[in-house]
Amino acid sequence: GENVEQHPSTLSVQEGDSAVIKCTYSDSASNYFPWYKQELGKGPQLIIDIRSNVGEKKDQRIAVTLNKTAKHFSLHITETQPEDSAVYFCAGANSGGYQKVTFGIGTKLQVIP
Amino acid sequence: ETGVTQSPTHLIKTRGQQVTLRCSSQSGHNTVSWYQQALGQGPQFIFQYYREEENGRGNFPPRFSGLQFPNYSSELNVNALELDDSALYLCASSDIGNEQFFGPGTRLTVL
Numbered sequence: 675g676e677n678v679e680q681h682p683s684t685l686s687v688q689e690g691d692s693a694v695i696k697c698t699y700s701d702s703a704s705n706y707f708p709w710y711k712q713e714l715g716k717g718p719q720l721i722i723d724i725r726s727n728v729g730e731k732k733d734q735r736i737a738v739t740l741n742k743t744a745k746h747f748s749l750h751i752t753e754t755q756p757e758d759s760a761v762y763f764c765a766g767a768n769s770g771g772y773q774k775v776t777f778g779i780g781t782k783l784q785v786i787p
Numbered sequence: 788e789t790g791v792t793q794s795p796t797h798l799i800k801t802r803g804q805q806v807t808l809r810c811s812s813q814s815g816h817n818t819v820s821w822y823q824q825a826l827g828q829g830p831q832f833i834f835q836y837y838r839e840e841e842n843g844r845g846n847f848p849p850r851f852s853g854l855q856f857p858n859y860s861s862e863l864n865v866n867a868l869e870l871d872d873s874a875l876y877l878c879a880s881s882d883i884g885n886e887q888f889f890g891p892g893t894r895l896t897v898l
Contacts, residue, residue: 678829680829708886708887710889715891716891716892717791717877717879717889717890717891717892718830718877718889719889720886720887720888723886763829763830765829774820774832774835774843774845775820775830775832775879775887776832777829777830777831778829779828779829780827780828780829
């Protein structure tokens with residue numbers, strides 16, 4: 675089955691700096707890679723996703739890159755703000771058949787004002 | 788905020804008991820997936836229901852079972868509770884094959 679590894683497990687940045695979270699996946703059949711933000715006491719919220727036919731996707735301050743050959747994908751947050759502080763999860767899924775989403779262990783991001 | 792709701796918010800049970808958790812999917816979604824999230828971990832896939840049928844299952848024992856109803860709401864049932872079942876249980880709804888939207892979860896504590 676799919677295995678998603680994520681690092682770092684914790685990340686502290688100064689407000690205004692950039693944050694980068696990196697993930698690797700094992701199953702070459704995975705073709706959908708969502709990123710989730712989870713705030714305390716809430717369920718994960720989808721913030722951006724990328725499919726395997728695309729190498730990069732951007733949405734305002736958030737961007738995701740995918741290297742299918744290396745099975746790497748990354749989340750980039752620019753101009754970080756205190757409200758970006760949360761736990762971020764990368765995930766991989768094969769959207770064929772049923773969509774079992776396999777999550778990474780999470781990265782706790784702290785943005786220091 | 789998604790349109791996915793879960794009940795109850797919190798639940799305390801003792802070992803050996805049975806529990807039922809409920810999930811109402813977002814309007815227009817026909818698929819519900821259930822996940823277990825232990826403290827400090829990522830969510831782990833339990834199973835998925837599509838149009839009232841189980842459509843895939845993760846590495847969880849048979850004492851974890853579920854149902855999906857004609858209105859696409861869903862239940863997760865866990866029998867013979869163990870201490871390690873203490874976790875946040877999340878449901879996510881989707882239109883099959885598309886992005887999943889998560890509810891706030893049910894925090895289960897097994898004593």
